[in-house]
Amino acid sequence: MAIYTPLSASDREIRLLLLDAGSDDDVLRCNLDVALSYAWGSRSDRVDIELNGEPFSITRNLHAALKRLRYRDKTRTLWVDAVCIDQADNNEKAVQVALMSDIYSRTARCLIWLGEEPDVPVPTVSPDQAQKVNDLILETDKFLAGLMEQFEQGGGEMAGFADTLRQSMQGAHKDIGPDDFRITRTRPCSWYGDGRDIATLDAAATDPGSVQDSIFHAFALFRMLAQDRHLDQIPYLQQEETEGGSSIGTYNTNARRAAHWLASRDWWSRVWTVQECILPRESTVVYGPVETPWRCLLDGILNFLRHRDSCCATVSGVHDMLNFHVETLPELRAIRQLRDAGVPISLTHLLRKFRQRDASNHRDKVYALLPLVTEWYGGGPLAPSYSKSVVQVYTETMVSMIRASRSLDILYRPPEANVDKRLPGLPTWVLDLSHPLAAGGTLDRFEYQLPLYNASAGTPAQIEVLDNGKILALEGLRIDRIKRASTFQAYLHSVHQDSWKDTLKWWAAVAEEELDASADGRLDAFWRTICGDTVATTSPHSDTAALTLRRAASSYDQSDFNKWCAVNDLPELVSGLSTLSPPEGDDGPNLGGAISHVIRATTQQRRFIISQGNRMGLVPNIAVKEFPEPDEIFVFPGGKAPIILRSVGVKEIPGRGASTCYTLLGECYLHGVMNGEGMQGFESEKQTVYIV
Structure with missing residues (x-):
């Protein structure tokens, strides 16, 4: 020492x-x-x-x-x-x-340092950030204009869809104008998380005009939330009457904007900080001259979620507030709770959950999470080695996790937006952790939906790694190819109601055109496909909303789906009604919000397809019908869901000779094969598949 x-x-x-x-x-x-x-x-x-x-x-x-x-x-x-x-x-x-x-x-304690207060006032949105947003808007407009032109040239329903899309996009955004709100120096303050804060909170409530001290009010907001107040009793979350009508008052808006600015500090985006706020017995958040217990932020956001999704759901604007905190804080607390409860935590789970975080050394995208792993599947933990290349670290991590768990779960992940920017020499089957990647709303599909599937009928994964880690060889069975892939995938999650409605209608029309099944059978398969044959439970089993929890769908759930279709004016999607009893353990019918949540989470970043075997499915949005031939669908031992592969031609395999090689596009939902049906005849028809 x-x-x-x-x-x-x-x-x-x-x-x-x-x-x-x-x-x-x-x-x-x-x-x-x-x-x-x-x-x-x-x-x-x-x-x-x-x-x-x-x-x-x-x-x-x-x-x-x-x-x-x-x-x-x-x-x-x-x-x-x-x-x-x-x-x-x-x-x-x-x-x-x-x-x-x-x-x-x-x-004894960990200090979470968010940063020093600015010497001079700073904008909440930097000029670089504003320019990036405007550039993205311009690129999006250009893409949509070209796409709608193609639709119009197609005539008929395609032209009608383009017209609907154009109308829904009108006024969707405006150029970012000047913003005079600034983050300034704040008063020294210690928030204790107990009765000692009452006097300070009273002072905050009696000084609403102190907008220049917005950081102080941001911490006061979290403290009020931690007190478990109803949201309409917290002034920072209320609308205020101003001259000219009702609007969000400057005082309230600035406090929330300051809270968001605090959550945009670099500490929140670094991967090392994950273990540093989960492992310590006690932590304190420090920003310049302000201190507050870490549990104050956690309790505040969890209380906010509980009130927002129940008794205070009708508070105006509440679903658009504190979104970053809602996405970040509960997941940190959830990992701590799993550790405290002795629930196994795999590296696969952590890599998926915290992939959006960054590190100065790309190896640390793995190494920073190792202390949180409690499930090594009987093998020893990975040992850090900074003498290895980043490609080596990522590849060896993937191989180690597959062999130890005998599962292909680590191959299942959201598609990468910038495939061309992958690390040189990194195979497509290896996660490229060097670029932070937000899950884009798909995380609960991998965490809660995927475990309900059993496409490989429980057979364990067996792999070989060839050519110094460049090729993954495994036995698999090709069960289908893509016959028709929907052009539309992005609009299902547009903020414009008509856009995603029209997308669903188009998907249903594609199914009707391609399939000869009876109307009832087709519609049943369709609603199960767009829900991933799962539904959200309505029983709250955690501190947050229960919508992320899943169970397998049943015929009983058709009636809830039909009610959702009725509310959203989607009669084309309605399936046959059911009078069956609810599944055991479920508290009652699913609410429309639960159905909507499952559909959106299941279809996020997905295309609707009809396969050559006349099955409906949802595939990664990078999958297509021809490239130059249809992308192929395989099942592999150890895989909970089928995998989409793309042929890249015949290549020489060291020690094996010439063979067709593939790149990995991702997992998919293919209706009718998610519970082992595709494994029939596996032993007699299997082939060795090489993924590069």
């Missing part, structure tokens, strides 16, 4: 604790005050501090944290990874990274 003194400026010093592999619990308990969790910041934006009498370079963000966190009356001891781990020594990093879970688990 070595102790460093990094600052010689005013106030008392901070000591940084360097731990070696032999450090024990006593060292941590006696010497470690807190561990620091922060976003590293730009490598080019650095400043020197004094470390053991010598200059040492750190980021400005860390420098601001060390200055702010010093005690005035005594020495403080911290553990900070950027200084306490030699970042230039790959061997030391590998050893020290393995210790981080112990450090954060045993520390």
Whole structure:
């Protein structure tokens, strides 16, 4: 153990604790005050501090944290990874990274540093961000104009769809104009999460005009939510009467905008911060001169969700508030709850859930999550190694997880938007974690829907890896090819009601044109396809809304689907009514919102297809009918769902000779084969498939 003194400026010093592999619990308990969790910041934006009498370079963000966190009356001891781990020594990093879970688990407290308050007012949306949004709008307009031109040239129903789409898109967006709202310096404040906050909250309520101190009001908002108040009793969530009619008051809007700005700090987007806010027994959020318990933010958002989806659902505008917090905080708390309850957590689950986060070193997209894994399927945990290339790390991680779990689950993921920007040399079957990828609303499809399928009839995965990790070889059975793929996929999730309605109608028309089945049978298969043959449960089994929980669909659910169609004026989709009893364990009929949620989650980033075997399905939006021949659908042992592959021609396989090779497009839903039906005749008809 070595102790460093990094600052010689005013106030008392901070000591940084360097731990070696032999450090024990006593060292941590006696010497470690807190561990620091922060976003590293730009490598080019650095400043020197004094470390053991010598200059040492750190980021400005860390420098601001060390200055702010010093005690005035005594020495403080911290553990900070950027200084306490030699970042230039790959061997030391590998050893020290393995210790981080112990450090954060045993520390008395973790400080979550969101950043220093600005010296001068800053806009909530930077000029670069505004320009990117405007560029995206222009690109979207150009794409839609070209697409609608193609529709119009097609005549008939295609032209009618184009006209409907054009009308629904009118006024959909406006150019981003000037915004004079700024984030300014705020008052020092400690939020305790208990009765000591009452006086401060009273002061906030009596000072609504203090919009220049919007950060203070943002923290007051979270504290009021943590008190479990009804949403219409929280002034920050209410509409205010202003001259000229009812509108959201500046005071309320600015508090919420400041809350969003806090949640857009770099700390929230870094992958290392996941374990740093889950493992510690106690954490405190620090922003400049403000401190609040981490549990205050968690409790506040969970209370907000519960009220929003039940007693306070009718509060005006409530479903458009605090969206980033709703998406981020509950998932962090959920992982903590799973660990505390002893529920196994796989690396596959964590990679999928936190893939949207980033890291300065791309290897850390895997290594930062290892301390949270509790399910290694009987094998040993992966060991960090910074001497390996990023491609090696990602490939070996995939192979290790498939072989240990004997499952292909890790192959199932949302399609990558920028396929051309994949790491050079990375096979298509390997996750490219180097580019942060938001799930785009599809995450619960992989977490809650996929486990209900059993396309491989429970047979375990067996794989070979050839050509130094470039080729995945596995035995599979081709069960179908795409015959017709819908042109439309993006509009199902448009904010414009008519666009996604017309998409569903078009999909139903495609099914009617292509299939000879009876109307009742076709419509039954259609509604089950667009729901993924699953429905959302209505029983709340968690702190948040229950819509993400799933069970297999039954004939009973047809009536709920039909009611949803009636409400949304979609008679073309109505299937036969059912009078069956609800499935055991379900509390009652699904609400229209539950049906809508399942359809949207199931079809997100999907195309509707008819296969050559006359099956309905939903495939990744990059799948097509011809390229130059139809994409193919396979089932493989260890796979819960069929997989879409695209032939890339005959290639030489080292040690195997010439054979057709494929690229991986993703998993799919193919009606009628999701429960092992496609595995019939597997042993006699299987083939070795090579994925590159």
